[in-house]
Amino acid sequence: MKRTHKCNQINSSLIGQEIAVAGWIHRRRDHGGVIFFDIRDEGGLVQVVYNPDLEDTFSIAESCRNEYVVFSAGIVRERPEGTVNDNLSSGEVEIVASDLEILNHSKPLPFQLDEYTSAGEETRLKYRFLDLRRSEMQQNLRLRSNASTYLRDYLNNKEFIEIETPLLTKATPEGARDYLVPSRTFPGSFFALPQSPQLFKQTLMASGFEKYYQFAKCFRDEDLRADRQPEFTQLDIELSFTDADEIMNLITEMIRDVFKKTLDIDLDKFPKITYREAIEKYGIDKPDLRNPLELLEVKSLFKNCDFKVFNDPANDEDSRIAAIRVPNGKSLTRKQIDDYTAFVGNYGAKGLAYIRVEDPSKGKEGLQSPIIKFIEDEIIESLMKNLDAKEGDIIFFGAGKRNIVNDSLAALRDLVAKDLDLLTCEWAPCWVIDFPMFEKNNSGNLTPLHHPFTAPKCSVEDLKIDPLGALTDAYDVVLNGTELGGGSVRIHDQEMQRTVLNLLSIDDDEAEEKFGFLISALQHGCPPHAGLAIGFDRMIMLMTDSDSIRDVIAFPKTQTASCLLTDAPGQAAQDQLDELHIRFHGLEKEE
RNA sequence: GGACCGGUAGUUCAGUUCUGGUUAGAACGCCGCCCUGUCACGGCGGAGGUCGCGGGUUCGAGUCCCGUCCGGUCCGCCA
Numbered sequence: 152m153k154r155t156h157k158c159n160q161i162n163s164s165l166i167g168q169e170i171a172v173a174g175w176i177h178r179r180r181d182h183g184g185v186i187f188f189d190i191r192d193e194g195g196l197v198q199v200v201y202n203p204d205l206e207d208t209f210s211i212a213e214s215c216r217n218e219y220v221v222f223s224a225g226i227v228r229e230r231p232e233g234t235v236n237d238n239l240s241s242g243e244v245e246i247v248a249s250d251l252e253i254l255n256h257s258k259p260l261p262f263q264l265d266e267y268t269s270a271g272e273e274t275r276l277k278y279r280f281l282d283l284r285r286s287e288m289q290q291n292l293r294l295r296s297n298a299s300t301y302l303r304d305y306l307n308n309k310e311f312i313e314i315e316t317p318l319l320t321k322a323t324p325e326g327a328r329d330y331l332v333p334s335r336t337f338p339g340s341f342f343a344l345p346q347s348p349q350l351f352k353q354t355l356m357a358s359g360f361e362k363y364y365q366f367a368k369c370f371r372d373e374d375l376r377a378d379r380q381p382e383f384t385q386l387d388i389e390l391s392f393t394d395a396d397e398i399m400n401l402i403t404e405m406i407r408d409v410f411k412k413t414l415d416i417d418l419d420k421f422p423k424i425t426y427r428e429a430i431e432k433y434g435i436d437k438p439d440l441r442n443p444l445e446l447l448e449v450k451s452l453f454k455n456c457d458f459k460v461f462n463d464p465a466n467d468e469d470s471r472i473a474a475i476r477v478p479n480g481k482s483l484t485r486k487q488i489d490d491y492t493a494f495v496g497n498y499g500a501k502g503l504a505y506i507r508v509e510d511p512s513k514g515k516e517g518l519q520s521p522i523i524k525f526i527e528d529e530i531i532e533s534l535m536k537n538l539d540a541k542e543g544d545i546i547f548f549g550a551g552k553r554n555i556v557n558d559s560l561a562a563l564r565d566l567v568a569k570d571l572d573l574l575t576c577e578w579a580p581c582w583v584i585d586f587p588m589f590e591k592n593n594s595g596n597l598t599p600l601h602h603p604f605t606a607p608k609c610s611v612e613d614l615k616i617d618p619l620g621a622l623t624d625a626y627d628v629v630l631n632g633t634e635l636g637g638g639s640v641r642i643h644d645q646e647m648q649r650t651v652l653n654l655l656s657i658d659d660d661e662a663e664e665k666f667g668f669l670i671s672a673l674q675h676g677c678p679p680h681a682g683l684a685i686g687f688d689r690m691i692m693l694m695t696d697s698d699s700i701r702d703v704i705a706f707p708k709t710q711t712a713s714c715l716l717t718d719a720p721g722q723a724a725q726d727q728l729d730e731l732h733i734r735f736h737g738l739e740k741e742e
Numbered sequence: 743g744g745a746c747c748g749g750u751a752g753u754u755c756a757g758u759u760c761u762g763g764u765u766a767g768a769a770c771g772c773c774g775c776c777c778u779g780u781c782a783c784g785g786c787g788g789a790g791g792u793c794g795c796g797g798g799u800u801c802g803a804g805u806c807c808c809g810u811c812c813g814g815u816c817c818g819c820c821a
Binding site: 178180181182183184185186187189196198200202203216217230231233234236238239242259260261262263265266267268269270271272273274276326327328346347371372373374375376377379496497498499558562600601602627634636637684686699709710711713715 | 745746748749752753754769770771772776777778779780781782783784812813814815816817818819820821
């Protein structure tokens with residue numbers, strides 16, 4: 152006999168029928184004279200009752216343990232008065248068993264799967280196959296599957312086609328460290344796993360596929376974070392004959408569609424913020440717009456101030472002085488402020504100045520702060536006026552090098568909002584646009600903010616004259632302070648491409664060697680094109696309200712990029728290494 | 743490369759600093775017995791420990807010191 156129903160299909164409409172279920176023993180309750188099983192399958196739970204009058208079946212039930220895999224048949228019956236379980240969808244009924252078969256035994260589990268206990272992540276990852284039985288993980292991966300289905304539907308309906316690109320490929324200049332795969336047939340040569348399919352998708356545009364997408368596995372050998380894995384999935388999209396606005400409209404609609412269909416959430420408008428404005432107001436290019444706090448520029452007020460901590464940055468071009476006014480921040484304790492000071496220290500800030508506003512009508516007397524005694528009365532007065540300080544406010548200041556002030560206050564803004572529960576809504580998407588083309592890295596060289604195939608908004612000539620001033624048609628989509636994805640209008644003109652590469656100190660020979668195929672494609676009738684990629688794992692992480700990207704990936708890696716389930720990476724056999732002509736330097740050979 | 747948090751029973755944790763000291767505890771799980779309406783069933787009893795690993799200080803170390811490994815959060819890195 153086979154199973155006739157999934158557990159979530161069982162309800163009072165089946166009363167009187169003989170049915171059969173199969174699944175795991177989620178819990179057993181042995182009363183000596185009667186035994187209850189909650190049998191779990193991927194749909195849900197159902198209670199099965201074993202009575203002692205069926206001796207054989209009852210004795211099998213007595214021998215069963217949690218997580219045994221069983222088959223059981225019986226009659227669906229209304230539960231006796233007063234024993235209905237409202238927590239189960241099948242809770243009005245139960246199965247009175249006539250048959251029970253053990254399909255597989257189970258050793259006692261290393262950790263419990265119920266929702267009342269929690270296992271550490273190390274244990275969960277080691278026994279990932281058990282962890283994935285838990286309903287939270289089941290729901291996360293099901294939502295992930297649903298979301299990818301809706302996204303595919305959306306794009307397919309708009310006449311996109313999905314094309315796969317190779318995993319064994321060549322290093323592309325995305326800036327991250329590559330994962331390398333040695334070639335057997337070309338001793339000493341390596342494939343690189345793609346950091347993204349960027350060059351392939353542009354090549355596909357040259358091939359005349361005008362609307363492309365792909366759920367693409369990407370690999371980056373960099374240090375991990377809660378939202379970063381060495382291999383991850385991008386929804387990669389590229390279109391010909393389009394522009395930035397069309398892409399942003401398409402993606403806005405797509406994201407709203409998937410949120411609606413998956414979670415029944417109506418996302419609000421996606422406001423557009425320029426990069427410059429984002430840095431100015433939030434200190435970061437992926438602002439959490441649920442957070443009402445903003446950075447206020449107060450640099451000009453301190454130009455003639457005697458207080459060195461403020462005066463120096465006020466007169467330095469690369470510095471910034473910004474304030475965050477926290478309404479009702481007076482509830483913050485001295486200890487919290489000390490913690491904040493240590494916190495901004497992580498970002499290189501040397502301290503955290505603050506002013507408590509006790510009574511703004513009393514001028515300086517109504518303020519409490521370790522720094523005001525160093526600052527002239529008139530400056531304080533105009534500062535309070537500029538910031539529109541109100542009773543109960545606390546004002547934090549960041550003063551120093553521009554990037555340190557931005558980084559530390561951006562992080563502080565998030566932390567304070569979290570501690571004081573200031574978020575104004577659940578979902579706040581936005582687009583960040585008008586990114587600069589280049590920035591200077593630590594060694595003073597130009598590096599692309601996005602990547603070197605992003606089209607500047609200016610001409611070749613203007614780009615050469617003022618590369619740091621050039622803006623691009625790049626756009627990032629940001630949700631709740633997380634960068635969901637980004638893209639740009641691409642360069643389709645070989646002259647512009649050469650100029651950009653030359654500005655990055657990549658000469659024609661090197662360009663030819665590294666991505667000659669793209670240059671060649673640009674030379675043979677490549678249409679104007681643009682696209683973007685969505686960080687699919689991150690999107691699912693937000694949709695499931697998970698703290699970590701690992702909770703939406705079936706088999707993730709640890710922070711040191713190992714897999715606790717498979718014990719990967721592992722050693723290679725000597726004959727494999729010999730075939731690849733690989734020998735180790737400076738490594739103690741194990742054993 | 744750096745900062746911080748954690749590692750004690752199968753699991754989740756307490757005990758660890760200020761203050762080292764007899765036999766390292768709890769809960770859940772597990773095992774046994776009892777229990778005919780429970781649903782995180784209940785009752786009684788029991789087993790279960792290389793206190794991550796190595797070294798040091800000490801009469802004595804889970805506890806103090808040094809090193810190291812593993813897991814996590816973050817900075818750097820990464821778009």
